Amino acid sequence: MNSHHGDAPMPSIRDYYSATQLRSDRWSALREAAEGLMRYGSEGRKGQQLLKTAQNLFDVLAPIEAYWAFPGGSSFAHLRRFLDHANYEDLLISVRRVARALSSGAYRRRTIPLSSDEADNEDYEDEASLAPEARALGRPYFEVLIVDEVNEHQERFLRNSLLRMRRSEDPFIYEPVIVPSLEDALIGILFNHNVQAVVVRPGLTLKSHNALPILNQYLRWFGDDDIFESIQPYEYGPETCRLIAQIRPELDAYLITDRSAEDIAALDLGRCRRVFYNQEDFQELHLNILRGVGRRYKTPFFTALKEYSRQPTGVFHAMPISRGKSISRSHWIQDMGAFYGPNIFLAETSATSGGLDSLLEPRGPIKEAQDMAARAFGSKHTYFATNGTSTCNKIVVQAVVQPGDIVLVDRDCHKSHHYGMVLAGANVVYMDSYPLHKYSMYGAVPVNEIKHHLLKLKAAGKLDRVRMVLLTNCTFDGVVYNVERVMEECLAIKPDLVFLWDEAWFAFARFEPMYSKRTAMTTANMLRDKLKQPETAAAWEAQQAKLADATEEEWLNTRLxxxxxxxxxxxxxxxxxxxxxxxxxxxMIHVNDQDFKGEVEQAFHEAFMTHTSTSPNYQIIASLDVGRRQVELEGFEFVQRQVESAMAIRRAVSSHPLLQKYFKVLTVADLIPQEYRAEESTHYYDAKQGWTDKWAMWAEDEFVLDPTRITLAVGGTGWDGDTFKTKILMDKYGIQINKTSRNTVLFMTNIGTTRSSVAYLIEVLVEIANELEDLLDDASKMERRSFDNRVSALIEHVPPLPDFSRFHEAFRADGETSEGDIRTAYFLAYNEDNCDYLPFDDTLLKRLEQGEELVSTSFIIPYPPGFPILVPGQVISREILQFMRALDVSEIHGYRADLGLRVFTKDSLEALTSKKS
Structure with a gap:
C-alpha cells in the first residue's frame, strides 16, 4: 500500500505503535479513497491507483474488524461488495458514516444506518463534546466477546438469539463479537477495549488464522509462540477463562461446557462468573452479563450522596454552606454559586447518617465503596484518603513502624516519607539510587544495594530490628522496579519483611496487563500463590544448601x-x-498483608484516626468511588490511549530532523544503565529500526521505563529545565508540566490526554526550534559563542550528584551499620541554642576541607530535583555543598538565604554523644 488518496504516501503498518491507531487511520484513508473514486471513477491511471488503494485498505481492515461489533462482519462484507460492484456512491455514504461514527463514538449511543436507503440526519458529535445531561440519559454501551468456531449460519443464530433477549428497561446495551479460537480471544481482549464480558463456548479451537503482525504481537505478552501447544483440546475452555483472569482480571467470563459438573468443579477457572452446562439458555446468559457489568458499575457512596442531596432537610448543624443556603441568601458571593452550580452545595454536609457514612468508622456505603476498590486494585483492604498521598504515607509508616525499628528507605523518595520516619521514631538506613549525572536526576535503588544493607544488618545481629523497605514505584521520571524480584530476594534474607511501595504516580498501572505485573498488589497476589507451590520450596532448599558458607559477594551475585x-x-x-x-x-491505601489482621489492624486504625480529618470532604470520597467505577469499566481503554499518545510524541520528536537538532527524547538506555537491563532493551522507538518489542524488557529487566513519561533533554536550546518550563512552555504557550532537572523537562501523558493535545505539543516544539534557527541565523559571532557556552554548561559541565554521606555518630547506635536516629536529630533542632547558621560561601567549603564536621539540623530540599539532599543529623559533605552551589535554583526548602545553612553546634553534638555513652 503505497499511496494515500492517490498521491501522498501512506504510513506503512510497521510505522504504527498500536492496532487501534492503525484502525482509526485506515478508516479515514478509506473514506478519502471512496471520495476519490466517487469523483474520478476507477478508470485511468489515477482511478486505478485509487481502486487499488481501496482494495488494499479493505484487505488490511478485514482481520482488524473481526474483533469489533461495529460495523460488524456482515456490514463490512456489504461495504466490500459496493467496491467490487463499482457502486461508489453507496460506498462513500456508508464509509463516511462508519468513519464518523468510529471517531465520534456515535455507534455507542444509537444504531448507525449504513445503507443509502436509510436516512441518517442525526449529527456525529464527539461523545466528549455532548452535554453531561445528554450523555447521562443514554445507556452505557459495551461488547461481548463470544469464543466459538461456528459457520455463518450458526454465527447468525448465536448473535440473534442473544440480541432477542435485550429489553428496553435493561440498564446497559451490548453487541456480540464472535471469534473462533483461544488465541483470537486473547487478541480480542487486548485489542478491543469495548469488551466487558467473554462467553467461552465448547466449540472453540486453539490457533488464530489472523496473519496481521500488529495483531499477533499481542500474543507475545504470553512468551514463546508455542506456549499454547501443550494445551489439550478439552482444556481450551477452562484455559481461556484462566488466561482472561490473568491479563484482564476486571472482565467477566462465562463458560459453556459439555463436561460434567464434577470435572469442572475441580478446575481453576480464573474469575469465571458462572458455568452453563451445554444448554442454550440465552435469557439466563443475558441476565448474567448485565448483572456482571452492573456489579462494577455500582458506586455505593456516590449514589448515596446523590440520594441525600435530593432529600428535603433542615440544617441545624455545622456548615452554613450546606444546601447552598449561605450562598443563595448572599448579596456578595453569588458568582461562586453560579460557577459551581447547585449540586455541589446540595451534597455538602457534615452528616454521617441519613444514608451516608463516616470515613473514620465506615460501616455503610463508604465501606462498600472501599471494598469494591479493593477488588478492583487487587488488594485485601483499601482505604480512602481525602488529604493526599503524603498523609497516606505517614499513616502506613506510623501503623507499621515502632520507635527503634530499622527502615530501609529510598533516599530520593517523597519528603512525606522522611517526615513519617521522624513521627514513627524509625532508625533510617538511606539507600542510594543509581545516579544519572548527565541529566541531574536519580534512577532507582538497585536490588543489590538493598541486599547489601540487609546482609550488613544481618551480620551485625540487627536483622530482627529491620521492619520495612520503602521504595518509589514508579519514580517521577518513570523508572519502574521489578517488584517481584525485589520482594523475593529481600524475603530470602528476612522472611517477614514489610514492603511499602509508593505508587503515587502509578495508580493507572493495574489496568494494563504489561504494567500490572510490576505493581505492588498484583505482585503480592502472585507471590502468595508462588510460595504455596512445591517447586518454590524445593528451589529454596537447594539454594540454601548451596549458600550455606557463601560470602556476601556470592549472596549479592545470586538471584535469591x-x-x-x-x-x-x-x-x-x-x-x-x-x-x-x-x-x-x-x-488510596492498598493493603495486602498476611499479618494485617493479627498484628497491624488496630495500629493502622489509630494511625488513620491520627492523620485523617474528622470533617473529610464528601465530594473527594464520591470522586474516588466514581474513579474506581471508571477504571474497572474503561481503564484498559484509557491507559492504552495514554500509552499511544506518549509513543506518538516519542516518534514525532525522534524522527523530525529539526527537533533532533535541539531536543532529545531520553531513551531506555539513557535512563537505565546497561547492568540493569538486557542488551537489546535500549529504546521504544528508533527512527531507523522502528518500534521495539517492549514485552521482553518488561518481563525480565531489573528496571524498565514507563513509556507514558517522556523526558526531553532541552540543554541544546541553551535554556535550563526550569526556564524552559516557566518562561517558554507555560508563559508563552500555556503548556503545563511539573518536573524538570537542570537540563530536562518531563512530559507525562494521562488518561485525559487527547491526540489534539499531542499535536499541539509537537507544533509548539517545532515552532521553538524554528525560532532558534532564525535567531542563530542572524546571530553575531559573539552571540553564537554565548549560545554555545550556555549549551555546553548545560550538557557537558553538569555537577555530579552527591550520594548520601552518613549520619553523625551522635545519632547512630554504633559504627557497624549505617542507620540513624532521625527523630532525635529533628527534635534536637527545636532548641535554637543547639543550632547555628553558617553563610553559604567559600568559607564554609574551606571549613569542610580542613576536616571540620558540620551536621544538618533540617531537611534541605532544592526544587528541582525535589527530594532532600540533607536530612536532620546528616553530615554535610563537600560533594553536597558543591552540588547545592551548582544547582542555581530559586527554591530550596529548609534553607534561608539571609542566614545561611543551619547546622548543629559542636557543643550540642558533644553533649548528645556523651549522654549516649
Missing amino acids: VPPPHARVRVYATQSTHKTLTSLRQGS
Missing part, C-alpha cells in the same frame, strides 16, 4: 529464592487524583 514460610506483607499508597479520575487530594 524466597522461603515457602515467608510472609507476604505489602502496602501501596496511590495518588488516585494524579493518574486517574478523582478530585485533588483523593488517594
